[in-house]
Amino acid sequence: MELPPLSTEQLSKLAASNVPPSQLYEILSQYETDASLMSAGPGSAETGGGDSQLLSLFYSSFFFAHLLTKQLPEARALTQRMPEDLRHQDPSLQNCLTLLRALWQTQHAQVYQILRGLPWPESLQPLVRRYESFFKDDTLIAISTCYEAIRPATAENYLGLDPQAAEQGDSAIIEKFTSCGWTWDPAAKLLHPSPIAVPTANQPSSNGIRETMALLGNGGR
Structure with missing residues (x-):
């Protein structure tokens, strides 16, 4: 089935939905080409400065989709595919990079501080909270068996x-x-x-x- 065009509204709906993580990842992966082309283009009269906001929401959402499917190395690779200027300047993507470092270093307390304490856009909040629950569940399994x-x-x-x-x-x-x-x-x-x-x-x-x-x-x- 053909997906709706990549838009802030579509990404917000996906973030707030209860689709399985694997399905969320698959849907967002199909949008990456569109996001890549958008980041390489000059923008449009319709979106104007909104392109950076859309790209920020897309890459942040796709980053969390990687985490929800336990693809940490792939999430790290995704950060290298993000538009460089956006990666260095956008607060949400900076938060994602901070979270990635804490996960990579297995700093559990810091992970919770980042998820709960850093400012995340309202449209991304459902995925942030969803990943917090997932991380807690996964950690409970690990410490119960290790x-x-x-x-x-x-x-x-x-x-x-x-x-x-x-x-x-x-x-x-x-x-x-x-x-x-x-x-x-x-x-x-x-x-x-x-x-x-x-x-x-x-x-x-x-x-x-x-x-x-x-x-x-x-x-x-």
Whole structure:
């Protein structure tokens, strides 16, 4: 099916939609040629200075589509295909580059700070929030399978919650983790994660994992 023309309205609709990440990536990948031609051209009487805004939204959206499909090296390659002037001057693309560095260096706390604290355009906000949930889910799976024991403050830091409350031994914090199937050793002050099954194609992560994260609450907000 032929896609609608590349426009701010179309990109905003895609960002706000619940299409699967793979489908979002596929749709946006089909627009990259149009974006590349637009960036090489002089603009038009209709769009004028709006071309840079459209290109910013496209490349930012496509960047998050890469992240949502766990294509970090490809996301890095995308930043090299962005128009150079726009990449160096546009605030949203600068935010994307900052986020890329934090992800590449596995700086979990910084990732949450970037997603929550930096100014993102309203039209891009749904993808930013969607990726925050995805990153938290993916991290929960990783620490549940990679750690035999973990301190509460460390677990909270990985999940973008409140490490100070965990460090103080807040029983409510501990209960959030034990509600997910983890066990708590009060003598050693260690949590013992319980592995979480990775969802299959027929079992979207928005089910089991999202319910698990709901148990953990929104303490990072």
